Amino acid sequence: MNELIIRQPDDWHVHLRDGDMLAVAAPFTARQCARAIVMPNLVPPVARVDEALAYRDRILAAVPADTGFEPLMTLYLTEQTTVDELARAAENPFIHAVKLYPAGATTNSDRGVRDPLAIDHLLAELARSGLPLLVHGEVVDPKVDIFDREARFIERVLTPIRERFPTLRIVMEHITTEDAATFVQAQDGQVGATITAHHLLYNRNAMLVGGIRPHYYCLPVLKRERHREALVAAATSGDPRFFMGTDSAPHTQHAKESACGCAGAFTAYAALELYAEAFDQVGKLDRLEAFTSVHGPNFYRLPLNEHRIRLIRRAQPVPEYYDVGDAERLIPLRAGEVLNWQAIRL
Ligand SMILES: NC(=O)N[C@@H](CC(=O)O)C(=O)O
Numbered sequence: 601m602n603e604l605i606i607r608q609p610d611d612w613h614v615h616l617r618d619g620d621m622l623a624v625a626a627p628f629t630a631r632q633c634a635r636a637i638v639m640p641n642l643v644p645p646v647a648r649v650d651e652a653l654a655y656r657d658r659i660l661a662a663v664p665a666d667t668g669f670e671p672l673m674t675l676y677l678t679e680q681t682t683v684d685e686l687a688r689a690a691e692n693p694f695i696h697a698v699k700l701y702p703a704g705a706t707t708n709s710d711r712g713v714r715d716p717l718a719i720d721h722l723l724a725e726l727a728r729s730g731l732p733l734l735v736h737g738e739v740v741d742p743k744v745d746i747f748d749r750e751a752r753f754i755e756r757v758l759t760p761i762r763e764r765f766p767t768l769r770i771v772m773e774h775i776t777t778e779d780a781a782t783f784v785q786a787q788d789g790q791v792g793a794t795i796t797a798h799h800l801l802y803n804r805n806a807m808l809v810g811g812i813r814p815h816y817y818c819l820p821v822l823k824r825e826r827h828r829e830a831l832v833a834a835a836t837s838g839d840p841r842f843f844m845g846t847d848s849a850p851h852t853q854h855a856k857e858s859a860c861g862c863a864g865a866f867t868a869y870a871a872l873e874l875y876a877e878a879f880d881q882v883g884k885l886d887r888l889e890a891f892t893s894v895h896g897p898n899f900y901r902l903p904l905n906e907h908r909i910r911l912i913r914r915a916q917p918v919p920e921y922y923d924v925g926d927a928e929r930l931i932p933l934r935a936g937e938v939l940n941w942q943a944i945r946l
Pocket residue numbers: 615641706707708736817818819820847849850863864865
């Protein structure tokens with residue numbers, strides 16, 4: 601297959617940032633995606649409804665108006681979050697989910713929750729309202745190896761939360777292991793999961809063989825090949841619990857190429873091209889549209905998009921960088937290499 605036309609996708613997990621970076625990153629997402637679940641891990645975090653609405657306005661001002669792009673806002677759960685605020689969020693048409701970051705688990709998570717098993721009053725409110733809980737699913741216990749943090753989170757945190765709140769709707773974000781794929785497959789329709797393009801395309805060798813490659817460093821960290829294969833099998837299976845979420849997470853070149861580099865890969869410039877490549881590698885392009893454009897809206901109870909995108913098998917070079925403001929650069933994943941597909945909005 602050298603060409604296909606699919607419904608326009610949505611990105612169910614993206615970091616658009618703020619300020620100069622927002623101006624660079626948001627138009628890429630808006631060009632390909634009709635909607636996106638926008639992560640709230642700004643500094644300070646987007647923790648209240650009024651903050652989310654103000655951020656939404658900044659996003660709309662940063663994207664070309666003719667894209668019709670719709671940012672779907674989320675709130676960052678902190679230890680100060682109140683039940684009342686979550687009830688207000690559930691009633692607000694612009695807020696679509698609440699994000700749980702275990703404190704210290706990832707970029708800008710220090711205002712997150714230290715003990716996710718100690719916020720039952722908040723989870724009970726989400727279960728009541730039906731507002732989905734999105735989770736960064738890694739434990740932060742220093743004794744747990746970084747490659748095992750997702751698997752331990754499922755046992756120690758997610759399983760007890762599921763038992764306590766069986767009607768709570770949960771999205772396990774950016775899953776990276778066979779353990780997570782198997783867990784999600786065993787749940788009912790209350791649980792979904794996003795999978796990034798980079799976790800479908802790469803294992804940890806891409807980050808560590810022949811030199812340390814900081815642009816492949818993200819959290820949860822890339823795993824061994826067995827896990828990548830399990831993610832590809834889940835994404836291409838047609839199972840409605842799995843959907844597209846790029847976790848495109850732009851940082852400046854300085855922040856990435858450093859003695860202590862930030863976690864996050866910038867993929868939004870070619871999200872669909874990268875997913876198409878991953879599905880094509882296993883001969884499953886016929887399953888791409890369901891994953892990118894159908895399962896997510898169904899989980900979030902939103903209508904399917906009506907615009908279409910044409911994907912053509914055509915080599916295109918990836919820029920070395922994008923300018924951010926006057927003095928900084930953003931290095932895309934695969935900078936200076938080639939994409940095998942091209943996406944054109946119809
Ligand atoms: N995925 C990442 O490696 N980084 C994300 C945070 C996150 O999604 O965990 C970021 O905000 O940079």
